[in-house]
Amino acid sequence: MPSASAAITCSALPAQQRGACRRQRAEALQRQWLASLAWGNGTIPAAEAARIQLWLGVFPVSWQQLPDATLLEQQIATIHQHLAGSYTALLTAMVLDPALQLSLNGPANHRRNPNENLARELLELFSLGEGHYSERDVREAARALTGYRLTADRKLQLDPRRHDPGPKTILGRTAAFDGESLAAWLAQHPATARHITSRLWLQRVGTPPPPQRLEALANGWRQQQLSIPWLLQAIEASPEAIRSRQQGQRLANPLEVVARSLHLLGSRHPDALAISLRGLRAMGQAPFEPPSVKGWPHNAQWLNLRWLQARRRSLQALLADEEVWASAQLPPELPPTLTPIPPLGLALPATPSRATLSALFADPVWQLA
Structure with a gap:
């Protein structure tokens, strides 16, 4: 997607100019993305843009939470890179995505004062779902996510001085988790397959999935190593999705x-x-x-x-x-x-x-x- 960014970031401007800069960057990015959804662009066909938008609904970030809206270009590019891969790889990439981290106070998470915001949303929304983790799991996951900072070139980097390197016990496993290993561990849990399948189903089919269909899809997805193309194809090919399309049961967003x-x-x-x-x-x-x-x-x-x-x-x-x-x-x-x-x-x-x-x-x- 053509970049909406300029050489200088909004945060580098004088304070009185930053608000206008952020709004202008956001509007430029919104126009570009809407054009991509309608017609595609030089690197992303419209059909792929629609699939990216599906995942932007799973990992939503508001430009208003960011110092510069063009950080969202990285999130779009990262999701695009993982469309043909596994959810394990996508979840790991999103945990280390600057826009998502900043939107959930990730860089504020220090070993001396852990911030649980990112950890809680990671467990509740991006992996296991409610009811499948404890408050201790949240606290330990927060420890695993300590120490990430944004570098001058807008990359997320683990700062050993801010990271808690000790062992953490999360969902019954004890290890020296960091963001990458935590995401990989959460992706293996059966509850993650069920929860993410359900979230995508609701977006694509509209009505809640029947329990037996959800269990079958989630089990099949795990057997396919959480292949993203496999899951989307399986949802679209389900009898419920076909009936939904034929009968016009889903209101488009x-x-x-x-x-x-x-x-x-x-x-x-x-x-x-x-x-x-x-x-x-x-x-x-x-x-x-x-x-x-x-x-x-x-x-x-x-x-x-x-x-x-x-x-x-x-x-x-x-x-x-x-x-x-x-x-x-x-x-x-x-x-x-x-x-x-x-x-x-x-x-x-x-x-x-x-x-x-x-x-x-x-x-x-x-x-x-």
Whole structure:
């Protein structure tokens, strides 16, 4: 993805200029990422950007928690590098990711005064899930995560003077854990396979997985050494996921709706991205602005009248902008495959025009995954 960063970091500027610098960097990154989701970029096709966004929902970081939003470019690149690998490798990389560490007070975690924030979220959200660890496990994991600092070249480095090198007992195993070995140990636990499978299932299918299906997928995933491609393919191929797509059971999240609307419209005019970003904030899902470390809502949780009205207004605003419409590159036909089930107010296939796109964007079916 083209870098939104400049040679100088925001934190190096005078204090009165840092806020504006951070906002400008964030907006540039948001525009770039939305464009990547709609059309891809020189290094990441749109389909891969969508898979990266899936994992950004598992490891969400708000640019507002960072000294410079462009640290998120590293997180995007790291996730991209691990899309074809294992969750063990991805989890390890995320534990050592500067953006995630900074967002959860990782560099404040000193051997003399351990900070449990990153450790708690690592156990609860990124690996085991609630109910599968003790408070002692949190304290010991915090000790394992002590000592990481951000270097001048934006790398995370373990400082031996700040790290607790002693043995820690975590989930019944005693070792001189650090961040890397802790992540590898947590990834081996059966609860991690179940918890991460469930989180991805909710994002891709919408409804909670049946217990037997969850157990089968989690066991199969462990047999496949936590292969990320295997799990995503297995979820998409499940009878529940197929039925969800055929029956339109999942409400798409705002980023999905806006990205596919931009893709269909084909306008890369700056107004198109500006209107879309304003709309996404009103819809509740601006890029890199998660509501909490738990990520964004899913499926029925998006059924909020204010958010739903914002979806319709924002898509119609795209069509109403003369510069956007003049630069549109429409397909020769609007095919039936555009929606999971037939639209209620528009017969497909249809000839693309402002009127037909307006009817499509206003149709409730356009909001389904």
